[in-house]
Amino acid sequence: MSEITLINFLNGLCYGMLLFIISVGLTVIFGVMGVLNFAHGSFYMVGAYLALTIIEKTHNFWLALVLAPTLVGFLGAITEVLFLRLLYERDVSFQLLLTFGLLLILDDGVKLVWGAGYHSVDAPKLLAGTVNIFGTSYPVYSLFVAAAGPVVALVLWLFFTKSTYGKTIRAAAMDREMADALGVNVKAVYTAVFFLGSFLAGMAGVLAAPLRAIGPSMGDKIIIAAFIVVVVGGLGSFPGAFLGAVILGLVEAFGVQFAPKIQMALPYMLLAVILLVRPRGLLGREG
Amino acid sequence: MRKALAALLLVSLFVFPFFSEMFVLLFATEILIFSIFALSFNLLFGCTGLLSFGHAAFFGIGGYTAVLLAYHTHMGFIPILLLSAVAAFFSACIIGFFCVRRDEIYFAMLTLGFGMMVFTVVHQWRSLTGGSDGLSGFSLPELSLLFAKVSISPPKTFYFLTLFFFLATLLFLKRLLDSPFGLIIRSIRENPERSAFIGVNVSFYRWVSFVIAGTLAGVAGVLFVFYDRMASPSMVHWTMSARPVLMSILGGARSFLGPVIGAVVFYILEYIVTQFTENWMIFLGCILVPIVIFFPDGILGSLEKWIAKRRGRK
Amino acid sequence: MRKVVSVLMALLFMSTIAFAGKDTIKIGSIYIFSGFAATYGQFAKQGILLAVDEINKSGGILGKKLEVYFEDSHAKPDKALRAIRKLVFEKKVDFLVGFDSSGVAKSVVSYIKELKIPTIITHAATPDVTGKQCNKYVFRISVNINQNVMAAAKIAAKTKAVRWTTIGPDYAFGHQSWEYFQKYLKQLNPKAQFMKTVAFPKVGTEDYTPYITSIMAANPDGVFISLWSGDLINFVKQARKMGFFDKGYTILMSLGAATEVLYALKDQMPTGIWVGTRYWFLANNSPVNKHFVEAYKKKYGVYPSYNAQNAYAAVYALKYAIEKAQSTDKEKVIKALEGLAFEAPAGKIYIRPEDHQAILNVTWGKTAYDPHYPIRILKPMVIFKGDEVTPPVSATGCKME
The missing domain is CATH 3.40.50.2300 (Response regulator)
Structure with a gap:
């Protein structure tokens, strides 16, 4: 493997894992509740901005990594209780529109709090600097993000397959009425799921903060990428989100090298091809 | 009563340019253009039940075709408009063909995806589209009316031109919705499964609706680029697709004139709000959320219901 | 007879004063105030406000005070066009100053020509706007590509x-x-x-x-x-x-x-x-520059950027041109701007009459x-x-x- 291929591969993995953590939140919410959250990218953005403030105040990245996603999770839970809950009986278009309204509020809201300019934060001391891989120096922090993806995947998998809570959520996702009849508090499950999904978006935001620029439109950009990931992988599919994110991350990284002219269009071409060949996504199930 | 009101409105649309400030005239022209755009979108959303997040693709394709023709040829306004509408028509045929196979969320995502694909083409094909800088500095085409050639650059002329297309769109859509076609697409909106069951080719009718909507959006795009004197990639971005969505929801997607009312309210609100704050989007979001939750019929729809209720009581 | 003529002349003179009696000169200013270059807009705005403050405190231009309206271009051509329409038709500004992005500048110059509003570009650097797209109404006071x-x-x-x-x-x-x-x-x-x-x-x-x-x-x-x-x-x-x-x-x-x-x-x-x-800001020791850097630092706490200087200099260029023309009439101001030479913080600036491009160090x-x-x-x-x-x-x- 040449040096450039290796670096591109690592870049792709790093971005892909970031995408995975965002998309898995999106897909969990969709899988359980059937809601496609347009404001999911904005939750990611709020996570990054909260990380900015926490790191500026305390100089502690790890505190931000715990605190910011939790706050974003609560923001999501509140959203579910106050607004979305009123719309479950209605057409899905209205849920999409409601979350679009939230996107507008959050995107402009961060400008009120943090200003309209761009910000950035430094990687934590422990992960600053570069490491030598086969004679190529590469930022440690990017490797950390690339490793965070599989860890999150593992924790989520254990949660959903081994814990009672996880099993309850899966039950509610499969058959709402049956779960309700069996004594599951479906309302509470929905709120919890929204908390979890938003938590993941916020966590991706914190992880992205030292990597990328923090700005008011960062949510808009990432939500489209996350949509593509979940559609390519299969809406509601957990492994699909992982696969989709890796593919999109690599396409992005190698696109700049091999097809700079059409690099921007590649994700959409991927989307179109997948939907033509396999309309339900790579790992999605129909229905 | 209703007819009198409509007549009064119509007359004032024709008369007011002779008394108004230039600024108001330009403002009104922009509202009319976006009304056409929103009406075309609502044929899909309010009438066929398909929420598109990529409608700006056709707005942009119409607009870019018009600018390219104005740039490289000496055609008049009408031929440019027709050719641009044809371009929007064909692209709507192709994109629609793939999109109408799915509905609800999938349709929204597909249109979003295809819309952004058009955006990236516009954004990356620098040699043709000017890339992110867009295309500007072309000379406006002339409008041939019988024997005379008219310049469309004076704001008043352009206003009346836009008004003509606005009224033509209204008339056309009214006819269309009253026809059997209109009944079929509305039955598809209410219940696609049942419609399919009674023998309606659901995806075919959706496709036709998609193509008509796309073509009309292309016409709006042509008017917009000549109004703005440029075509820019923001015309094709998904945030532009969101505009007719917001307008239709605001005004009322189930009412015929809902998108128009939505466009008017959208622009007036934007104007008022931006007088004292840059953060107009947060304001818009704060209006959108309660409308979606409590007034899903929008301003006009809720008003119509309220009037019907009061009449019922009497 | 002579008396009558002189009285008439005096009346005529007074009436022109009364006619031009609008006591402010309105400048519309378009910069990037949000997104990746938000700080650029902020520095430019500070530069403009500093110049306007100084000029208004010393009695304005030909006795008229300056009034500035700011609009955000978002670095997007279409947003800039809307901003221009708003400034020209609603605020009724006499002159435009600003423009950061070359993409924006390229897209608006022909519309500016249609609107006939004298405009000073202070940052956008594409050669085209004083090159193949040049027109009578567009000037550039800053270094180009x-x-x-x-x-x-x-x-x-x-x-x-x-x-x-x-x-x-x-x-x-x-x-x-x-x-x-x-x-x-x-x-x-x-x-x-x-x-x-x-x-x-x-x-x-x-x-x-x-x-x-x-x-x-x-x-x-x-x-x-x-x-x-x-x-x-x-x-x-x-x-x-x-x-x-x-x-x-x-x-x-x-x-x-x-x-x-x-x-x-x-x-x-x-x-x-x-x-x-x-x-x-350290490139020259002229009194004009010293004064500018000190005043700017005192007012805003930072050293001025090029965007601040260019914006500041553009307001002064308008002042010198209006004083040279002894009028705020647009055509006359344009004539006065052509070939104008003046001392800005950046040094001597000469506006070439043939293409309206500034020549400076x-x-x-x-x-x-x-x-x-x-x-x-x-x-x-x-x-x-x-x-x-x-x-x-x-x-x-x-x-x-």
């Missing part, structure tokens, strides 16, 4: 670098900067090679890693960077992490010496790389640490005379009507 890049090529020709590549924003400015850099460097150093691997990331790109990787993989000798503002800040931060600055490339950043960028980066800006600017320098300043400064500093780096009118493609 031609001038900045000609100076860059002169510096580049003296280095050992042979194989050159670029990283620039994906719009008019990035593409034209590279085009002119190649043209001029080829003339000065026929041995120079220009690589196929170039990078034009979109404005507002959040992650530059793939672009940095592809440039590093191509292994160039020299890299010409035309990213600016927030894009440049992000790029530098991410490039540091990738070890981009440790590879021994010859690096030229055409807008690296913007104080907005230097303040944001502080000691993260590497030392020893070539950076260009449209004005450098162009500063480049190498970034260096200095304990007296919170930001990187230029050491050594290289100053090019305006005539040395400005192509003749015949080469600009401008045909003024």
Whole structure:
């Protein structure tokens, strides 16, 4: 493997894992509740901005990594209780529109709090600097993000397959009425799921903060990428989100090298091809 | 009563340019253009039940075709408009063909995806589209009316031109919705499964609706680029697709004139709000959320219901 | 008889005064106030307000006070067009000042001609607006791509670098900067090679890693960077992490010496790389500059950037032109602006009547640490005379009507 291929591969993995953590939140919410959250990218953005403030105040990245996603999770839970809950009986278009309204509020809201300019934060001391891989120096922090993806995947998998809570959520996702009849508090499950999904978006935001620029439109950009990931992988599919994110991350990284002219269009071409060949996504199930 | 009101409105649309400030005239022209755009979108959303997040693709394709023709040829306004509408028509045929196979969320995502694909083409094909800088500095085409050639650059002329297309769109859509076609697409909106069951080719009718909507959006795009004197990639971005969505929801997607009312309210609100704050989007979001939750019929729809209720009581 | 005539003359004179009796001069000002270059708009606004304050305190222009309205272009041509319509038709401004993005400037100049509003561009650098797209109403008071890049090529020709590549924003400015850099460097150093691997990331790109990787993989000798503002800040931060600055490339950043960028980066800006600017606050010792830097620092707490100076100078250019014309009549002000020469903080500025482009000194320098300043400064500093780096009118493609 040449040096450039290796670096591109690592870049792709790093971005892909970031995408995975965002998309898995999106897909969990969709899988359980059937809601496609347009404001999911904005939750990611709020996570990054909260990380900015926490790191500026305390100089502690790890505190931000715990605190910011939790706050974003609560923001999501509140959203579910106050607004979305009123719309479950209605057409899905209205849920999409409601979350679009939230996107507008959050995107402009961060400008009120943090200003309209761009910000950035430094990687934590422990992960600053570069490491030598086969004679190529590469930022440690990017490797950390690339490793965070599989860890999150593992924790989520254990949660959903081994814990009672996880099993309850899966039950509610499969058959709402049956779960309700069996004594599951479906309302509470929905709120919890929204908390979890938003938590993941916020966590991706914190992880992205030292990597990328923090700005008011960062949510808009990432939500489209996350949509593509979940559609390519299969809406509601957990492994699909992982696969989709890796593919999109690599396409992005190698696109700049091999097809700079059409690099921007590649994700959409991927989307179109997948939907033509396999309309339900790579790992999605129909229905 | 209703007819009198409509007549009064119509007359004032024709008369007011002779008394108004230039600024108001330009403002009104922009509202009319976006009304056409929103009406075309609502044929899909309010009438066929398909929420598109990529409608700006056709707005942009119409607009870019018009600018390219104005740039490289000496055609008049009408031929440019027709050719641009044809371009929007064909692209709507192709994109629609793939999109109408799915509905609800999938349709929204597909249109979003295809819309952004058009955006990236516009954004990356620098040699043709000017890339992110867009295309500007072309000379406006002339409008041939019988024997005379008219310049469309004076704001008043352009206003009346836009008004003509606005009224033509209204008339056309009214006819269309009253026809059997209109009944079929509305039955598809209410219940696609049942419609399919009674023998309606659901995806075919959706496709036709998609193509008509796309073509009309292309016409709006042509008017917009000549109004703005440029075509820019923001015309094709998904945030532009969101505009007719917001307008239709605001005004009322189930009412015929809902998108128009939505466009008017959208622009007036934007104007008022931006007088004292840059953060107009947060304001818009704060209006959108309660409308979606409590007034899903929008301003006009809720008003119509309220009037019907009061009449019922009497 | 003579008496009657003189009375009539006096009446006529008074009536013209009464007619022109609008007691303010309105300036519409369009900059980027949000997004990747929000600080640029802020500095420009500060520069304008400083000039307006000074002028109004000393009695205005021809006894009229200045009034300014600001609008955000969002760095998007369509938003800028809306802003122009709002300023011209609603606020009824007499003059326009501003424009940061070349893409915006290219798109609005023909509309400005249609509206007949005298406009001074203070930042956007595309050669076209005083070149093939030039028109009677559009002036530029700042260094353009031609001038900045000609100076860059002169510096580049003296280095050992042979194989050159670029990283620039994906719009008019990035593409034209590279085009002119190649043209001029080829003339000065026929041995120079220009690589196929170039990078034009979109404005507002959040992650530059793939672009940095592809440039590093191509292994160039020299890299010409035309990213600016927030894009440049992000790029530098991410490039540091990738070890981009440790590879021994010859690096030229055409807008690296913007104080907005230097303040944001502080000691993260590497030392020893070539950076260009449209004005450098330490480049000259004239009383005008001293006064400007001191007043600006006192009022806003930071050293002025080129965007602040250009905006400040544009307001003064209008003042001098109106005083020269003894009128605020647009056509007369245009005549007065053509060939205007005046002393700005940046030094002597001469507005060439044939294409409306300002001729002024162009500063480049190498970034260096200095304990007296919170930001990187230029050491050594290289100053090019305006005539040395400005192509003749015949080469600009401008045909003024």
